[in-house]
Amino acid sequence: MNRLPLIFLGVFLTFASSWVGLVAYPYLTLGQMQPLPDEDTGGYFPPSMPGLAVAGQSVYASSGCVYCHSQQVRLAPLSTDIQKGLGPRQTVARDYLRAQPAFLGTMRTGPDLSNIGVRQPDANWHHQHLYEPKTVTDWSVMPSFRFLYKMQKIEGQPSDDAVKGLRGPHAPPPGYEVVPTDDATALVAYLLSLKRNFPLPESPEPKLE
Amino acid sequence: MKSQSLISSLNPANEPDSLDSFERAEIDASTKLPVLLFFGSAIFWLLVGSVLGLVSAWKMTHPGLLDGEAWLTFGRLRPAHLNTVIYGWASAAGIGVGIWLTARLCRVVLMHSKLLIAAAIFWNLGVFVGILGILAGDSRSIEWLEFPGYATPILFVSYAFIGIWTIIMFRYRRPGHVYVSQWYLFAAFLWFPWLYATANILLTWQPIQGSAQAAVNWWFAHNVLGLWFAPIGLASAYYMIPKVIGRPVHSYYLSILGFWSLALFYSWNGMHHLIGGPFPAWMVSASVVASIMMFIPVVTVAINHHMTMRGHFGALKWSPTLRFTVFGAMTYTLVSLQGSSMAIPSWNTFIHFTDHTIGHAHLGLYGFFTMIMFGAIYYIVPRLVGWEWPSANMIRWHFWLSAVGISIMVIALTIGGILQGFAFYDPTVSFRSSLDYATPFRIVRGLSGFLLLGGHIVFAVLFTQMVLRIGQIKEGPALFAKPSESQKEGVAV
Numbered sequence: 001m002n003r004l005p006l007i008f009l010g011v012f013l014t015f016a017s018s019w020v021g022l023v024a025y026p027y028l029t030l031g032q033m034q035p036l037p038d039e040d041t042g043g044y045f046p047p048s049m050p051g052l053a054v055a056g057q058s059v060y061a062s063s064g065c066v067y068c069h070s071q072q073v074r075l076a077p078l079s080t081d082i083q084k085g086l087g088p089r090q091t092v093a094r095d096y097l098r099a100q101p102a103f104l105g106t107m108r109t110g111p112d113l114s115n116i117g118v119r120q121p122d123a124n125w126h127h128q129h130l131y132e133p134k135t136v137t138d139w140s141v142m143p144s145f146r147f148l149y150k151m152q153k154i155e156g157q158p159s160d161d162a163v164k165g166l167r168g169p170h171a172p173p174p175g176y177e178v179v180p181t182d183d184a185t186a187l188v189a190y191l192l193s194l195k196r197n198f199p200l201p202e203s204p205e206p207k208l209e
Numbered sequence: 210m211k212s213q214s215l216i217s218s219l220n221p222a223n224e225p226d227s228l229d230s231f232e233r234a235e236i237d238a239s240t241k242l243p244v245l246l247f248f249g250s251a252i253f254w255l256l257v258g259s260v261l262g263l264v265s266a267w268k269m270t271h272p273g274l275l276d277g278e279a280w281l282t283f284g285r286l287r288p289a290h291l292n293t294v295i296y297g298w299a300s301a302a303g304i305g306v307g308i309w310l311t312a313r314l315c316r317v318v319l320m321h322s323k324l325l326i327a328a329a330i331f332w333n334l335g336v337f338v339g340i341l342g343i344l345a346g347d348s349r350s351i352e353w354l355e356f357p358g359y360a361t362p363i364l365f366v367s368y369a370f371i372g373i374w375t376i377i378m379f380r381y382r383r384p385g386h387v388y389v390s391q392w393y394l395f396a397a398f399l400w401f402p403w404l405y406a407t408a409n410i411l412l413t414w415q416p417i418q419g420s421a422q423a424a425v426n427w428w429f430a431h432n433v434l435g436l437w438f439a440p441i442g443l444a445s446a447y448y449m450i451p452k453v454i455g456r457p458v459h460s461y462y463l464s465i466l467g468f469w470s471l472a473l474f475y476s477w478n479g480m481h482h483l484i485g486g487p488f489p490a491w492m493v494s495a496s497v498v499a500s501i502m503m504f505i506p507v508v509t510v511a512i513n514h515h516m517t518m519r520g521h522f523g524a525l526k527w528s529p530t531l532r533f534t535v536f537g538a539m540t541y542t543l544v545s546l547q548g549s550s551m552a553i554p555s556w557n558t559f560i561h562f563t564d565h566t567i568g569h570a571h572l573g574l575y576g577f578f579t580m581i582m583f584g585a586i587y588y589i590v591p592r593l594v595g596w597e598w599p600s601a602n603m604i605r606w607h608f609w610l611s612a613v614g615i616s617i618m619v620i621a622l623t624i625g626g627i628l629q630g631f632a633f634y635d636p637t638v639s640f641r642s643s644l645d646y647a648t649p650f651r652i653v654r655g656l657s658g659f660l661l662l663g664g665h666i667v668f669a670v671l672f673t674q675m676v677l678r679i680g681q682i683k684e685g686p687a688l689f690a691k692p693s694e695s696q697k698e699g700v701a702v
Contacts, residue, residue: 002387004379004395011396011472015403015436018476021495022428023407026488030421061350064284070562074485078558083636093487096419101351101412104423104486108562108633109269109647111640133272139641143272147279 030093036200045198049098049190056190057100059183063145069113070105073196075206082206087115087196092203095196110142117194126188127163127180132170148184151176161185228316237592239318240309243325245593245676247305248586250333252669254297257340259665261290263658270651280344288355289343295353295433296364297336299574302582303441304332304371307394309589310448311375314391315382321374328370335363351412351422353430358413361405368402389464390444396472397440404432420487428479434573435475439541442581443471443510446538449581449588450517453531454524459516467509474502481552484561493554500552507545514538527690529604533584536612540576544569559634564647564654565626572619575661580611583668590675591686598671598687599680605689607667614660617653625650 035044049057060066073087082089091114096102105112120126125136131149133140149163154177162177172178180188199205228236265287268274275281312319319325339356342348347357356364375398408429411417417425451458458464480488480496518535525532547569551557560566587604591597598604625647632643674680 002385004387007387007392007395008399010469011399014469014472015400015476017473018428018432018479019403019407021477022479022492023411023425026421026424026492027411027417029489030419030424031417033419062285062346062348063279063282064288064348064350066350066352067284067287072486074558078485078554080634080636084633091487093420096423096487099419100416101349102420102422103350104420104483106352106482106562106566108629108643139644141269141272141644143268143276143283145282146277147282 033093033097035097036094038198045200046095046098046196047198049193052186052189053193054100054190055182056186056188056193059148059187060103060190061101063148063187065113066103066105068107068109068142069103069111070108071099071103071112071114071194072105073112073114081112085119086112087118089196089200089203089205091196092200094200094202113191113194114196115194117192118197121192123188123192124164126191127184128165130184130187131163131166131178135166135168135170145184146178148181148187149178150181151178232316233313234592236312236316236318237309237589239322240312241593243319243322243329244305244309244589246326246329247301247308247332248590248672249676250329251298251301251305251582252665252672254293254301254336255665256662256669258290258293258298259658259662261286261293263655263662265290266651266655266658270648270655279346284350285344285346285348288348288350288352289340291353292343292355293336293340294574296339296356297333299438299578299582301329301332301336302586303397303438303578304328306445306582306585306589307398307441308374310390310444311378311394314388314394314448315378316385317378317381317383320377320381324370324374328367328374331363331367331370335360335367338363349413351426353433354408354412354426356413358409361409361413365402365406365409368405372398372402388448389458389461389468390448392468393440393444393447396468397437397444400432400436400440400476404429404436423483423486424480424488424492427482431479431482432476435471435478438574438578439471439475442537442541442578445581445585446514446534446541449530449534449584450514450538452588453528453534454518454521456517456521459513459519463509463513467506467513470502470509471506474499474506478503478552481557484552484554484557497552497554500549503545503549507542507549511538511542524692527688527692529598529601529608529687529689530584530588532608532689533580533587536608537577537579537581537584540572540580544572544577547572559630560626562633563626563629564622564650565630568619568622568626571615571622575611575615576619580615583607583611586672590672594675594678596675596678596680597683597685599674599683600671601687601689603667603671604687607664607671610660610664610667614657614664617660618657621650621653621657625654 035046038045073081073089073091075090076082081087129136130145132144132146133142151172154175158177159179162179166172166178264275265283268283268286279285308325339360342357342360343355348355349357379395408425411425412422416422447458447464477499478496480493481500484493484497525535551560551569587598628646629643632638632646
């Protein structure tokens with residue numbers, strides 16, 4: 001192999017084949033997919049994300065939640081994700097149309113979050129959990145995200161959005177309260193928006209025995 | 210020149226080494242500044258990356274460690290670790306080795322070293338800005354591509370300089386045989402900018418929609434391993450093994466088969482990270498098939514290296530370069546076969562999302578690539594600075610700390626990951642159990658990190674001594690043991 005043009009051509013063509021198959025093709029198909037109209041309500045599947053949730057998505061990215069939490073439900077029999085209650089059905093390409101980026105994830109050091117908005121619809125629970133995970137799950141290895149919260153002196157009436165239920169060593173001192181920053185509010189709005197339980201024709205709910 | 214038999218004279222793998230030792234020394238000397246710049250900064254980032262990795266590892270079992278500060282949170286330290294070791298250490302070390310090999314194999318004095326010096330400066334600036342960006346909260350959380358959009362163009366500038374330089378060197382090379390290492394380097398230096406440009410345009414600058422992102426993400430991430438690090442590592446092994454033991458590569462034809470099958474199959478591997486995910490079945494299937502087909506290039510290279518080494522394994526006792534390189538080459542076989550098996554769908558869905566994959570990644574990037582880079586640096590640096598490594602004992606410490614450290618890490622994560630897989634698969638087992646199973650193994654992994662960091666500190670001290678020419682003047686190279694006279698013949702240490 002002493003002819004550089006030939007080596008170049010081979011090196012180019014082999015790589016171009018995967019570029020066409022694994023980059024250009026998904027770009028032209030998955031990348032151009034549209035939401036499905038919901039005839040009953042006039043809405044769409046997946047529903048559009050509220051602006052606050054879109055902002056929360058960036059907080060999710062900058063905090064690196066994806067390194068411990070996946071967002072995908074795989075199909076039986078290869079996996080038991082559905083029996084384990086991660087979601088009612090397999091997640092498919094259309095579920096991620098509005099995700100930017102799509103946080104499919106590669107680790108489950110923490111639980112899958114595809115449907116966390118269904119499992120845990122209480123915003124205060126999320127604030128408690130983000131501020132100090134051990135207040136809701138004493139064996140949790142999730143780090144505290146208290147840098148997304150402000151500890152402030154109560155002036156007159158306590159704030160409406162103050163985090164409730166912080167107990168023990170994690171409770172604020174008397175006369176003080178813990179309030180979420182804009183980032184924390186946005187992040188929780190994003191988490192609450194994570195619901196992959198709407199019907200999609202390409203992913204019917206499997207019947208469990 | 211040595212006399213050769215008729216057969217070996219006709220063998221295309223053997224060719225007259227048209228360089229005399231004076232010319233070779235002149236070429237080596239011409240590469241000194243750029244190569245040392247890349248090596249020196251790479252070793253700096255290796256230390257930074259080791260500390261970031263170590264802290265991240267302990268945070269997984271002790272979440273209270275250094276918590277409460279945004280820039281120290283696990284979700285930023287972990288990508289900072291990954292990007293530091295990938296771009297700061299591994300890529301820079303690989304570029305350094307690639308520059309030196311290119312000059313030697315093109316058989317010409319390095320031209321336009323200013324291009325490379327500028328490239329080294331830009332590369333480090335890009336890594337520095339990127340890491341700070343991640344720690345400051347600008348990470349995109351796309352694995353292997355976390356650097357924010359304002360850091361990657363700096364790396365591109367650096368890369369453009371390197372690419373231009375490579376083309377110039379190939380144009381002005383001395384005519385004759387193109388050695389197997391050059392095929393790999395040539396391909397890697399072409400593939401990487403294409404990969405990096407595609408991924409950055411489609412994911413960071415003009416992000417595409419939905420799950421297509423994940424396809425591009427893993428096409429990129431796996432190809433960085435397969436089409437950037439693996440070819441550079443193999444190029445180095447293909448050069449160092451024959452050089453140290455003083456005999457040609459076993460089979461020219463196996464080299465060709467290994468090269469083209471790697472180019473064809475590796476590039477299609479990426480989607481095996483997404484089995485069961487939201488993609489058309491054919492894409493995942495194509496990657497599973499390509500992953501299994503990786504048996505061909507891997508076994509081909511393994512046979513070729515083994516047959517080259519046959520009868521010369523004794524040299525591992527005394528040559529630091531060979532010991533690191535052969536450790537890396539053997540790990541390449543192991544990690545690649547493991548990787549092929551991990552693409553089998555039923556096994557993949559079982560161990561996906563667990564520490565098993567993390568073990569596999571470290572076996573590849575450290576056990577294979579990093580060890581080969583260490584070996585190459587031990588070979589190259591004395592030829593640049595005109596000084597011998599000051600202490601064979603310290604090299605021995607480096608080797609054993611790295612070899613034992615990575616072995617413990619990979620074994621712990623591999624077993625811990627399988628137990629985690631059981632917990633994820635069995636519907637009657639709680640999520641908490643998956644953590645309970647993994648925790649002791651994560652602690653062992655955290656301990657192994659100290660061994661690796663120790664090895665890297667020894668290595669950094671040795672390198673600093675070399676550059677500053679500290680220590681006693683030595684008569685010969687630093688070897689682990691005295692080679693017997695018969696082994697030493699025709700040998701370049």
